[in-house]
Amino acid sequence: MTLNERIEKALADYLPGKDCLEKRLIDSMEYSLLAGGKRIRPLLVLEFCQLCGGSIEDAVPFACAVEMIHTYSLIHDDLPCMDNDDFRRGKPSNHKVYGEDTALLAGDALQALAFKTATSNITQENAYNTARAVNNLAEYCGANGMVGGQIIDLENEGKSSGIDILKKMDKKKTAAIIKSACEMGCIVAGAGDEDIKRARVFGESIGIAFQIQDDILDVTADQSKLGKPVGSDKENEKSTYVSLLGLEECKSLVESLTAKAIDSLSGFKGDSSALKELALSLSNREY
Ligand code: FPP
């Protein structure tokens, strides 16, 4: 099985059974979780764990946990009270199929399922690293991380915010959980502080590059490839890297951040070529 196939299978296995009165909620969670995203964040968990000498099997619960958090954030981000987008991952958004009430709850339940999943293989031996990884994920997805970035985003709609605010926003909204994925992979493998720090630099650099590329694609992409509406930022009157710096400057920023990420891999003892390839492919992505 490829790493992606392992992720897909594990995500399906961690969903609750449907033989209960909550079936519609679980259908709605499944609809978005198994909608075929690129699975970048779980791949990062697995690759960093492998790089630091850990086993894929030990990393799978954390890989699935970060994808569950990411999926909940996409469901909530598409709601009418947020970005109000009707398409995601090439299909109608969750609330377009299940209604806003169920979509809200599906996001909430996916967030809880993430923490249950991350701790599902806890033993006496791995309890310390499991707790550290969960603490890392909670920190990066909460008020000073992804959710914090989202409120900065909402509060800046319709304003001509400067690049400093945008940098802070993207570091939290998008880069924080990408960074968490990288760090958790190392933590689960029992890596030392120096390697965790290198993973943090890698995660933050590709995370910011990822958001800049997202802003570029919102202007240049083909909607059928992207799987979500293009031009959404302009419609929501958002300042983005592209609106502030222009396309060319953005492209060179993506390149320099990717180079910084790749550079941070040189300190690891293991084979980091898969992560280098992943960083390069993200900087050239078209969806
Ligand atoms: C696309 O990921 C997503 C982003 C670039 C992140 C945007 C940030 C949010 C939606 C945070 C929202 C936060 C809250 C609390 C509502 P991707 O291209 O990896 O998507 P994929 O998984 O579908 O491939």
Ligand code: MG
């Ligand atoms: Mg948004």
